[in-house]
Amino acid sequence: MDQNVVPPALPDYQSDSSKPLKRIDTKMVNTSRFLEWLPFTRETPHTVRLKGFPVNELVPLHYASSIEIMLTCDLEGTVTVGQRNHVLRPRDVIFVPPNTVHSTNIRACAGTMTVVKFSPEELSSFMNLTQLLEFEDLSLNDIASVHDCYESLRCCVDRLIQDDQDIFLRMRDILEIFALLKKGATPGAHSISRTREGKSVHDIIRWTNEHYMERITVDDAAKQMHFSKCYFCKYFKSVTQMTYLTYLNQVRISHAAMLLRQGSTVTEAAEQCGYTNISYFINLFREMNGCTPGKFVKRFL
Numbered sequence: 001m002d003q004n005v006v007p008p009a010l011p012d013y014q015s016d017s018s019k020p021l022k023r024i025d026t027k028m029v030n031t032s033r034f035l036e037w038l039p040f041t042r043e044t045p046h047t048v049r050l051k052g053f054p055v056n057e058l059v060p061l062h063y064a065s066s067i068e069i070m071l072t073c074d075l076e077g078t079v080t081v082g083q084r085n086h087v088l089r090p091r092d093v094i095f096v097p098p099n100t101v102h103s104t105n106i107r108a109c110a111g112t113m114t115v116v117k118f119s120p121e122e123l124s125s126f127m128n129l130t131q132l133l134e135f136e137d138l139s140l141n142d143i144a145s146v147h148d149c150y151e152s153l154r155c156c157v158d159r160l161i162q163d164d165q166d167i168f169l170r171m172r173d174i175l176e177i178f179a180l181l182k183k184g185a186t187p188g189a190h191s192i193s194r195t196r197e198g199k200s201v202h203d204i205i206r207w208t209n210e211h212y213m214e215r216i217t218v219d220d221a222a223k224q225m226h227f228s229k230c231y232f233c234k235y236f237k238s239v240t241q242m243t244y245l246t247y248l249n250q251v252r253i254s255h256a257a258m259l260l261r262q263g264s265t266v267t268e269a270a271e272q273c274g275y276t277n278i279s280y281f282i283n284l285f286r287e288m289n290g291c292t293p294g295k296f297v298k299r300f301l
Contacts, residue, residue, distance in 0.1 A: 024048050024164050038066065040119035045126070046174065048161055051113040053106050055299055056290040060250035061103045061205055061240060067118040067129075067140065068096040069177070070104075071154060074111030079104050081145035085241050091150035095181055097140040101201055101240070103250075108290060116157055118174070126171050129178060142185045149180050156180065200225060201239050212251045213274050218244055253288045256281070257296065266293045 021044045038047065053075065061080070070079065072092045079086050079094050081102045086094070088106075096102045098120060106113070120129060120140075133139055147153070156177045163169035207224050208216070221244050222232035236244045252273040259269040270281040285293050 026050050040122045042125050045122035046118045049115045055108045057106045059104045061101050063101045065098050069116040070094040071114040077106035086146050093147035138185050142187050143181050260297050
């Protein structure tokens with residue numbers, strides 16, 4: 001792979017492309033799919049969503065071309081951005097640059113997460129965030145992944161919601177959001193997505209999401225990277241803070257949860273996600289989601 005080329009991003013959570021994408025949706029939503037493609041447009045260069053967590057939610061490592069900001073309130077769990085694993089505090093702000101590998105593991109609770117996403121490409125019709133940051137010798141990758149500006153940023157996001165019908169006010173609000181986030185940014189401090197390691201882990205994440213339903217071994221994954229098994233295991237854990245098999249199971253169980261919500265039986269979900277031993281699947285599902293597949297389905301009926 002050309003080291004100067006950033007690979008195309010995986011989409012995040014699948015949206016219904018038959019419906020126009022709303023900029024603002026403050027009704028409580030829950031993740032219903034593992035992969036997402038958001039149809040950003042010039043009219044909708046950003047989105048704001050409010051999420052609840054009636055059950056445990058584990059979103060495995062993934063990446064996207066959009067910028068993502070998570071404002072978490074009274075949540076219990078962890079968020080991983082690049083090589084940093086962060087235990088959530090009562091009020092937190094998490095920033096994820098484009099093409100940066102990240103994941104969330106949130107336990108069921110009454111807390112909420114406000115997720116704000118921006119498409120740099122569509123937003124460039126109004127402002128170029130990259131060029132604005134370059135004036136201060138910064139890039140999006142230099143912005144820290146964790147911030148202590150929850151209350152200030154919460155006010156900015158609330159104004160972004162209130163000003164939704166005024167393009168001038170919306171752009172002002174977005175500028176204020178990034179003015180807050182760039183405080184304390186350090187050039188070159190958070191640039192894993194630009195390194196060869198970042199690109200390599202993108203490749204294995206993409207390949208795993210294309211083949212998770214098949215019989216995959218660590219040897220198979222190592223061959224995809226043209227690494228020895230031993231080197232691949234050390235490499236993957238050093239970059240992601242977890243073993244490859246742990247990641248593979250997270251991907252499979254996340255897809256299984258999606259299938260269960262869509263009406264698949266426990267056996268169907270297990271088999272479609274690469275598990276032939278149903279008892280093992282149920283135990284693994286309980287370990288990751290805090291309940292059995294049967295109880296998981298009942299909570300969404």
